[in-house]
Amino acid sequence: MVAARPVAAASAAEPATETGRLPSRRRRRVVGQVFAWIALTVLGVVFIYPFVWLVSASFKPRGEVFDNRLIPETFTLDNYVSVWQEAPLALWLLNTVIVTVLAATTVTFSSAMVAWGFSYFRFRGRNALFGLVLATMMLPGAVTMIPTFLIWNALGQVGTLTPLWAGNLFGSAFYIFLMRQFMLGLPRDLFDAARVDGASQFGVFWRVALPLSKPVLAVTFIFEVQAVWTDLMRALIYLRDSDTFTVPRGLKSLVDAYGFGGEWHWEIIVTASVITTLPMIIVFFLAQRKIIDGVASSGLKG
CATH class of the missing domain: 1.10.3720.10 (MetI-like)
Known part of the structure; x- marks a missing residue:
């Protein structure tokens, strides 16, 4: 009976250790997912920026095409009429x-x-x-x-x-x-x-x-x-x-x-x-x- 007590105590301590590991694994998984989403977002912005700039420039007059504003200061649809002519x-x-x-x-x-x-x-x-x-x-x-x-x-x-x-x-x-x-x-x-x-x-x-x-x-x-x-x-x-x-x-x-x-x-x-x-x-x-x-x-x- 005396020898069985340490074994019982050790077995009772094992679930606590496992439950302590689970949150750390879950935390690492969440951190990894967050970094993956951040990386994908940055890459997505890098790839989509040239086309967004192109679309924005198509609504600008000639003097503002290269002003690097994504929202045109002077919005015009004349370019979409002139290009067909x-x-x-x-x-x-x-x-x-x-x-x-x-x-x-x-x-x-x-x-x-x-x-x-x-x-x-x-x-x-x-x-x-x-x-x-x-x-x-x-x-x-x-x-x-x-x-x-x-x-x-x-x-x-x-x-x-x-x-x-x-x-x-x-x-x-x-x-x-x-x-x-x-x-x-x-x-x-x-x-x-x-x-x-x-x-x-x-x-x-x-x-x-x-x-x-x-x-x-x-x-x-x-x-x-x-x-x-x-x-x-x-x-x-x-x-x-x-x-x-x-x-x-x-x-x-x-x-x-x-x-x-x-x-x-x-x-x-x-x-x-x-x-x-x-x-x-x-x-x-x-x-x-x-x-x-x-x-x-x-x-x-x-």
């Missing part, structure tokens, strides 16, 4: 929409067909051929720029919108890799059942594989929309006439005309930049869930 912005937006839709649609389906071939069919040298496709991503764009230009020039397409989207008919190595990783995780029994029911190889791809691959198809389409909408390099190379300019090429011409060495109408430039940026912001907010789901499912099923 100073530049064919509506035509540039239409050209960009046409190129973007064609480029995103063609690269999505062409890449899906190639990815389906690498994921479904079993043939000798499949992995080596797929590695060769991936190796094309290591080539800098400057290496193929001149040969590609010579091809389009020989076809008489320089000065048209065709070179800005028609190259996507042959797919993209990155999108092929992304889709292949997703399609490898699809249940092969469904494809075999479709073949037993009499579906052709293309029928299996069109009626079974594509509907099951909607998340990765959506991600590919959205990624390409963003890439083509902001593409300036190809527009500078192939477009000559203002009537065929896309939005990035048109903004470049505005900078040349009203910016450095021009008439210094920076209020026109920032207003045009806001108008052409808004569609991408809308696309991101509408499609952010599909982007996250598509990328996550591609990584998990690969």
